Amino acid sequence: MRGYISYFKAELKAGLQYKTAAISGLTTQFFWGIIFALVYTSFYRHTSIKDINLSQLMDYVWLNQAFLTLIYIGINDESIIGSIKDGTVAYELLRPYDLYTWWYIKLVAKRYALVMLRCMPILVFAYLLPEPYNLSLPFNVISFLMFLLTMFLGTILVTSINMIVNSLAFFTNENRGISSIIYTIADLLEGSQIPLPLLSGIVLIIAFFTPFRFIEDLPFRLYSGHIDYMTGFNEIGLELIWIIVLLIIGRLILKKALSKVSIQGG
Amino acid sequence: MSFITVKNLNKTFKVYERKSGLKEAFKSLVKRKVKYVHAVDDISFDIKKGEIVGYIGPNGAGKSTTIKMLCGILKPDSGDITVAGFNPFKDRVKYVKNIGVVFGQKSQLWWDIPVMDSFDLLKDIYKISDEDYKKNLNELIELLQLEKFLHTPVRQLSLGERMRCEICASLLHNPKILFLDEPTIGLDAVSKVRVRKFIKEINRKRKVTIILTSHDMQDIESLTNRLIVIGHGKKLYDGTLSGIKHKFSSTRKLEILYNNLVKVPEELNVAILKKEKNRILLEVDNNQTISNIVKVYSDYCEIKDINVYNKTIDEIIYDLYKEMNL
Numbered sequence: 001m002r003g004y005i006s007y008f009k010a011e012l013k014a015g016l017q018y019k020t021a022a023i024s025g026l027t028t029q030f031f032w033g034i035i036f037a038l039v040y041t042s043f044y045r046h047t048s049i050k051d052i053n054l055s056q057l058m059d060y061v062w063l064n065q066a067f068l069t070l071i072y073i074g075i076n077d078e079s080i081i082g083s084i085k086d087g088t089v090a091y092e093l094l095r096p097y098d099l100y101t102w103w104y105i106k107l108v109a110k111r112y113a114l115v116m117l118r119c120m121p122i123l124v125f126a127y128l129l130p131e132p133y134n135l136s137l138p139f140n141v142i143s144f145l146m147f148l149l150t151m152f153l154g155t156i157l158v159t160s161i162n163m164i165v166n167s168l169a170f171f172t173n174e175n176r177g178i179s180s181i182i183y184t185i186a187d188l189l190e191g192s193q194i195p196l197p198l199l200s201g202i203v204l205i206i207a208f209f210t211p212f213r214f215i216e217d218l219p220f221r222l223y224s225g226h227i228d229y230m231t232g233f234n235e236i237g238l239e240l241i242w243i244i245v246l247l248i249i250g251r252l253i254l255k256k257a258l259s260k261v262s263i264q265g266g
Numbered sequence: 267m268s269f270i271t272v273k274n275l276n277k278t279f280k281v282y283e284r285k286s287g288l289k290e291a292f293k294s295l296v297k298r299k300v301k302y303v304h305a306v307d308d309i310s311f312d313i314k315k316g317e318i319v320g321y322i323g324p325n326g327a328g329k330s331t332t333i334k335m336l337c338g339i340l341k342p343d344s345g346d347i348t349v350a351g352f353n354p355f356k357d358r359v360k361y362v363k364n365i366g367v368v369f370g371q372k373s374q375l376w377w378d379i380p381v382m383d384s385f386d387l388l389k390d391i392y393k394i395s396d397e398d399y400k401k402n403l404n405e406l407i408e409l410l411q412l413e414k415f416l417h418t419p420v421r422q423l424s425l426g427e428r429m430r431c432e433i434c435a436s437l438l439h440n441p442k443i444l445f446l447d448e449p450t451i452g453l454d455a456v457s458k459v460r461v462r463k464f465i466k467e468i469n470r471k472r473k474v475t476i477i478l479t480s481h482d483m484q485d486i487e488s489l490t491n492r493l494i495v496i497g498h499g500k501k502l503y504d505g506t507l508s509g510i511k512h513k514f515s516s517t518r519k520l521e522i523l524y525n526n527l528v529k530v531p532e533e534l535n536v537a538i539l540k541k542e543k544n545r546i547l548l549e550v551d552n553n554q555t556i557s558n559i560v561k562v563y564s565d566y567c568e569i570k571d572i573n574v575y576n577k578t579i580d581e582i583i584y585d586l587y588k589e590m591n592l
Contacts (some may be wrong), residue, residue, distance in 0.1 A: 008389040014378035079377075091374045093339040095391055096363050259341070 003097060008105050013111020022117035025069070029122055037133040052197040054132050056224040060195045062126035062135035063220045069114035071154050071216045073186040076162050076179070077110055078104075084169045093258070100254050103166065107159045116155040139225030146232050150219035153239055156217045160246040161186065167250055170257030191217040197226070211242040269303055270336070270443070275345035277306040277331050305331040307360055307499035308345075310361045313443075315350035318476040320490035321509075324587055328499040329479045333445055336477070337367055350442055363392060366474075367435035370448035373428065374435055375420045377532055381431050382416045385438060392439035399438070410466055426457035433461065437444070437468065444468075446478045462488050483579040495583075495588050514582045514589070519575040520548045520556060524567040531562050544570075 012073050035057060044054045069075055080103055081255040083089040092099055126135035138144035155165075165182055169175035187193055188203070196207055196217045217236050220228040227235070267568050281301045296397055297465040305328045314320055323329050334340035335347060338354030338361050347354055352361040356451070367374075375384045388397045407413060410430040422475075423431065429449065435522065436444060446465070450458045467491060469476055480486055486493065486507070493510055495503040503510055520536075540547040549560060556574055563569060577585075 002324070003387075003391040006387050010376065010379055010383055010387050013383070014376065015379065085441065086372075088372050090337075090339050091372060093358065093369075094337060094362050094365070094367050094374075096359050097391060098359075222505070 004101060004105055007102065008109050011106050011109035015110050016117065017170050019117065022114070025114075026118055026121055026255055029068060029118065030125065031124065031128065033062055033225050034133075035063075037063045037129075041132055049198070052195065052221075052226055055136055056221070056226045057195060058133065058193075059135055059224040060220045062122065063223060064192065064216060065201055065218070066122040066126065066135075067115055067151065068120045070151065071137075071158055071214075072192060073158050073161060073190065073215070074164070074183045075111055075114065077107055080106070080166050080210065081169045081175055084166075092137075099258070100251050103164055104159060107162055108155060111155055111159070136224070138223050141155060142229060143225050144234075145224050146224040146236075147219050147236040149225065150214070150222055150236065150239070151260075153216040153243065157239065157243050157246065158212060160243060160250055161211070163250040164246065164253060167253040167262075169256055170254075186212045186215075191220075197221070211239075211246065214239040216241065217232050226260075235247065268313075269315040269317075269350060270313040271346070272332075272336070272476075273310050273346040274314075275306055275309045275332070276304070277328075277335060277340070278343055279303045279305050279331075301346045304499045306335070309496065309499070309501050310345075311494055311501065311504055313475060313477070314586045315475055316469070316473040317492060318419060318478065318490045319463075320486040320493045320584070321477055322478045322481075322486060322493065323496040323502075325481075327497045329496065331445055332496070333477065333479060337365060338362060342448065345578075363439065364441055365443045365445060366439070367443035367447050368429075368432050368436045368447065370429070370451040372447075373420070373432065375428070375431060376422050376489050380417045381423070382411070384435065388435055388438050390506070394439055398440070402438060402440060403434075403537070406437060408435050409458075410491060410510065412428065424461075424541045424564065426453050429453060429457065429461060430464075430525065437474075441474065442479070446476060446480075448480050448482075449478070450482055456570060458482070458484075465489055471525060472567075483583060488580050495586065497587065502590055503586070509578075511579070511582055511588070514586050515577040516551070516552050517549050518577065520550050520559060521565055521573040521575070522546050522548070522560070522569060523571040524569050525564070527567040529566060530568045531566050534559060534562055 025077045040057055040061065041054065044057075064071075083092065092102065095102075123135065127137075128134070138147060161182070165175070165179045168178055172178065189210050191213065193201075195210075196204065196213055199207065207217075214235070218227070218232075220238070222232050277382075279302070281303050282294070283299045283301050284290050287387075294498070301561070310334065321329055321332065331340065335342050336354060338347060338352075338358040341355050349361070352362055352364070352384070356359050375381065376387065378401075385403060388394075394402075407416070410433065412430060412434060413428075415427050420428060420431070433449065450461055453461065462485060465478075467475065468474055476489075478485065478489060491506055493503065493505065493507050494501065503513075519539065523524075525544065527546075530541070536551075536554065538546060538548040539549050548559065550556065556572075560569065560572060
């Protein structure tokens with residue numbers, strides 16, 4: 001256990017070194033946040049949408065930008081796939097630790113390192129914006145606590161999907177195909193492109209039966225009070241089941257991969 | 267008592283083949299031709315505790331495959347491996363605490379963080395006690411002269427510095443066995459000598475059993491007494507270094523520098539490798555004496571100087587590979 005904790009700290013520390021990348025990332029997120037805020041405001045001015053009000057939608061937009069690196073499914077660690085391709089993964093197997101847990105920690109640490117460098121400036125900026133473009137304070141204390149819990153669970157869930165995709169790299173050597181399909185679908189069903197409450201029909205039904213909506217849709221709507229506590233609790237229960245299922249699938253794939261791994265050359 | 271036992275070890279890899287060209291590339295989408303490569307073909311050997319063994323062979327001979335199976339990261343197709351009482355593949359997680367590994371072409375340190383942080387992390391991974399860690403680390407730092415760059419991120423180290431750190435990292439948990447896969451690859455002369463000296467020292471001090479693969483014959487010559495040579499997955503030789511020299515080196519070279527050679531003496535049955543003005547290079551069989559040749563030549567010319575060259579270990583290995591059609 002101590003090894004895993006130290007590893008988390010080391011990876012976090014390593015991730016915090018990249019300040020230039022953080023600044024350029026921030027610029028992009030400010031830009032997108034502003035664009036989305038402007039587009040949705042004018043959209044609301046000319047239509048009447050009852051599914052979610054503008055202020056709740058603004059929360060959705062800004063939280064999405066502030067916590068993007070924590071929840072965006074495309075945040076992966078290239079070094080994992082790289083190590084599978086070039087065989088450095090052999091070294092990992094020479095260590096007395098569980099590889100799944102190890103990589104999992106690496107991915108979570110990376111997400112936290114990225115978000116720690118980015119979220120504060122965006123949150124402060126978004127709170128200070130004039131209405132209706134601004135990020136509001138949480139609906140109330142309970143919804144804020146539930147937001148924190150579901151953000152944490154969302155990170156766990158999204159990382160377990162990343163782990164499945166990464167483990168599949170053992171079988172294909174070239175994993176960009178699989179990952180881009182999964183990530184594109186997930187991106188839509190997460191609500192990262194268009195907030196889920198604005199979607200309708202078949203997409204919404206699919207979103208309901210897949211785990212992706214727990215990643216960001218649930219925490220953001222809890223924050224703004226768009227989902228009440230009781231629904232929230234039910235959703236969290238469902239999310240926990242999804243997490244367990246995804247963790248087991250990922251572990252099984254990795255186990256299968258490692259039993260037939262062949263490390264060539266060098 | 268043998269410490270490492272390998273018995274009838276086999277490993278076959280499936281390799282997909284396709285001819286060059288676009289048409290063939292499309293064909294291979296539908297049907298792929300499979301070739302089986304016997305990377306390791308019925309290899310057996312025993313190694314005693316505290317031995318340093320050189321495991322050599324040309325590229326693609328199956329060296330690394332054997333090492334990987336010995337390390338427990340590759341599953342043998344058949345055959346038995348026992349190392350320090352463990353079955354490496356089956357008991358991997360328990361077993362790997364007992365071994366240290368350096369793959370010269372790959373890094374085990376964390377790229378982004380300072381060397382010292384990597385070491386601290388290893389301490390926690392291997393659950394090394396504070397006391398052991400401190401003692402061990404100080405000793406290794408001194409022997410490998412690492413003080414200067416302990417706080418530099420690994421990505422900024424030179425290859426020689428990194429390799430020394432890699433070796434240190436592989437020894438922090440005091441392993442009983444050390445696998446070194448081309449530990450001096452790409453290093454300059456000074457770093458090579460330093461690494462060799464250290465390997466010897468650690469073997470002497472801690473009685474670590476060392477298995478070394480290298481293409482650098484000076485590594486082998488300066489470090490090992492025992493040599494296992496493999497080619498095409500088969501064991502070709504297992505014995506001492508002097509044994510292999512004796513077996514595969516039946517000639518030596520004689521260089522004579524002279525003035526006024528009347529003619530090349532014909533009564534001698536030696537091959538002339540090179541003849542220049544005032545210099546001749548001969549290949550002399552071991553059953554002929556140098557003194558006899560010099561004596562004959564001295565009747566035909568005025569000898570200024572002579573040099574005798576024994577075959578270097580590189581040449582011997584070259585002959586060996588050639589003889590075995592590798």
